[in-house]
Amino acid sequence: MDTALLLEWTLKVLILTFVLLTGFAYLTLLERKVLARIQVRLGPNRAGPYGLLQPLADGIKLLFKESIIPARADKVIFVLAPVVTVIPALVINAVLPWGRTVPMFGREVSLYVADINVALLYIMAISSIAVYGITLAGWSSNNKYALLGGLRAAAQMISYELALGLSLLGPVLLAGSLSLVDIVEAQRSMWYIVYQPLAAIIFLITGVAELNRAPFDLPEAEQELTAGYHTEYSGMKFALFYMAEYVKMITVSALFAVLFLGGYLGPFESQHPALGPVYLVVKILLGLFVLIWLRATLPRFRYDQLMRLGWKVLFPLALLNLVVTAVLVVLLG
Amino acid sequence: MSKVLHDIKAIGKGLATTFRSMLERPVTVQYPEQKRPVSKRYRGRHVLRRYDNGLERCIGCSLCAAACPADAIFVEAAENTDERRFSPGERYAAVYEINYLRCIFCGYCEEACPTEAIVLTDQYELSFENRRDAIYGKDRLLEPVPPEGQPTPQKTPPGVFVKPIPEMPDFPAWKP
Numbered sequence: 200m201d202t203a204l205l206l207e208w209t210l211k212v213l214i215l216t217f218v219l220l221t222g223f224a225y226l227t228l229l230e231r232k233v234l235a236r237i238q239v240r241l242g243p244n245r246a247g248p249y250g251l252l253q254p255l256a257d258g259i260k261l262l263f264k265e266s267i268i269p270a271r272a273d274k275v276i277f278v279l280a281p282v283v284t285v286i287p288a289l290v291i292n293a294v295l296p297w298g299r300t301v302p303m304f305g306r307e308v309s310l311y312v313a314d315i316n317v318a319l320l321y322i323m324a325i326s327s328i329a330v331y332g333i334t335l336a337g338w339s340s341n342n343k344y345a346l347l348g349g350l351r352a353a354a355q356m357i358s359y360e361l362a363l364g365l366s367l368l369g370p371v372l373l374a375g376s377l378s379l380v381d382i383v384e385a386q387r388s389m390w391y392i393v394y395q396p397l398a399a400i401i402f403l404i405t406g407v408a409e410l411n412r413a414p415f416d417l418p419e420a421e422q423e424l425t426a427g428y429h430t431e432y433s434g435m436k437f438a439l440f441y442m443a444e445y446v447k448m449i450t451v452s453a454l455f456a457v458l459f460l461g462g463y464l465g466p467f468e469s470q471h472p473a474l475g476p477v478y479l480v481v482k483i484l485l486g487l488f489v490l491i492w493l494r495a496t497l498p499r500f501r502y503d504q505l506m507r508l509g510w511k512v513l514f515p516l517a518l519l520n521l522v523v524t525a526v527l528v529v530l531l532g
Numbered sequence: 533m534s535k536v537l538h539d540i541k542a543i544g545k546g547l548a549t550t551f552r553s554m555l556e557r558p559v560t561v562q563y564p565e566q567k568r569p570v571s572k573r574y575r576g577r578h579v580l581r582r583y584d585n586g587l588e589r590c591i592g593c594s595l596c597a598a599a600c601p602a603d604a605i606f607v608e609a610a611e612n613t614d615e616r617r618f619s620p621g622e623r624y625a626a627v628y629e630i631n632y633l634r635c636i637f638c639g640y641c642e643e644a645c646p647t648e649a650i651v652l653t654d655q656y657e658l659s660f661e662n663r664r665d666a667i668y669g670k671d672r673l674l675e676p677v678p679p680e681g682q683p684t685p686q687k688t689p690p691g692v693f694v695k696p697i698p699e700m701p702d703f704p705a706w707k708p
Binding site for chain 1 (some may be wrong): 544551553556557559560563
């Protein structure tokens with residue numbers, strides 16, 4: 200392995216992390232702005248022009264907040280839980296393809312950190328770790344609301360991960376590969392949302408549930424559980440949970456774009472591969488808008504409704520979709 | 533099945549509603565720069581009024597303090613003399629304090645006042661950094677001296693102000 204390659208990888212990882220963390224900060228602003236507009240308000244507009252410095256102000260505020268650890272909390276787990284939640288959210292993005300290869304500094308630079316042949320499996324595996332962080336946060340806080348929030352998060356993840364995994368298999372069957380780059384390249388003729396509309400809808404719904412966002416935000420349901428699993432968290436540790444949630448939002452919309460909307464594909468992309476990231480960013484923004492829009496529109500599900508939807512509706516539908524897709528792939532392709 | 537379709541239609545309708553509301557003009561008023569007009573009958577911070585010649589209307593009778601249900605008003609009266617005259621009456625308010633942490637802006641003081649000295653204005657920007665600042669004394673309550681008037685205390689000719697309660701409502705008895 201030569202040094203240039205090592206340097207290239209390091210730089211790509213650093214840039215990706217920087218992009219994700221900046222994206223997280225500005226996603227909070229975007230969400231507040233969009234929610235405000237939907238509620239016929241203006242949203243934050245005091246810190247800098249159009250409120251553009253608001254995320255910075257929030258960050259500084261959280262940094263200087265006192266970090267409280269409850270008296271009888273399990274200290275090690277309490278401190279570790281936010282980290283366990285954030286790291287998987289960031290690590291997942293390593294396999295996301297932002298484009299093909301572009302010539303840069305006299306060498307071909309690929310616009311993804313890693314193109315592994317089991318990328319989707321890797322994503323499923325890593326994203327499941329994040330729920331440990333949330334459950335452990337709830338458990339270690341020594342607070343009944345936090346514990347209930349953590350338990351709900353675990354139950355919700357288990358219920359929706361099955362349908363989520365099955366909906367991912369549709370594009371996998373069509374592309375014949377688990378690698379995200381291969382899946383995107385297989386969509387050159389037609390986006391998979393056309394062939395797999397049901398899988399796309401199931402992915403969207405279960406994705407929202409995996410994110411613990413409205414209308415599936417039961418783990419942090421304010422009205423019942425104060426703030427759910429992060430009730431006892433403050434300062435930067437609280438910010439880490441937020442970071443995990445918003446980075447995962449970016450990841451889910453990026454995955455949706457990659458699996459169903461042709462990822463980095465777009466007009467003139469085949470001649471100019473550098474356009475790839477632009478197209479992907481546009482598609483991610485679209486997905487983020489839908490996530491915020493859903494939050495602004497739909498009220499929270501009741502717990503039994505959540506379970507019924509997951510097990511009795513989404514899971515059978517995803518299974519049916521998988522069987523039909525498999526049969527059609529064998530018959531036609 | 534029809535119920536499912538109905539539910540999906542309902543979600544679609546909801547999404548359409550929120551999307552449409554996003555295209556509306558925001559109703560936000562940019563407060564410190566932009567202010568909405570208040571009602572004509574708005575009850576905000578008090579002001580102690582003066583007559584046109586600059587004399588204070590308040591005669592220190594303490595009826596406002598008696599009427600106040602929140603016990604927010606404190607009045608200490610003192611005697612006027614022709615050498616040092618604050619009000620046209622026999623007495624004036626030497627100390628007049630309103631505690632805005634207590635005041636409930638009911639306007640009873642305004643109703644009780646026999647000389648229309650205390651009135652509530654439309655001013656609502658009352659924020660304090662400490663409890664001391666919430667107690668307004670005469671220095672902050674008294675309205676500025678009108679153009680033809682003179683500041684109090686005034687030196688007045690003898691024999692003009694002889695009544696304990698000055699005649700109301702118009703009072704042209706003496707001009708400086």
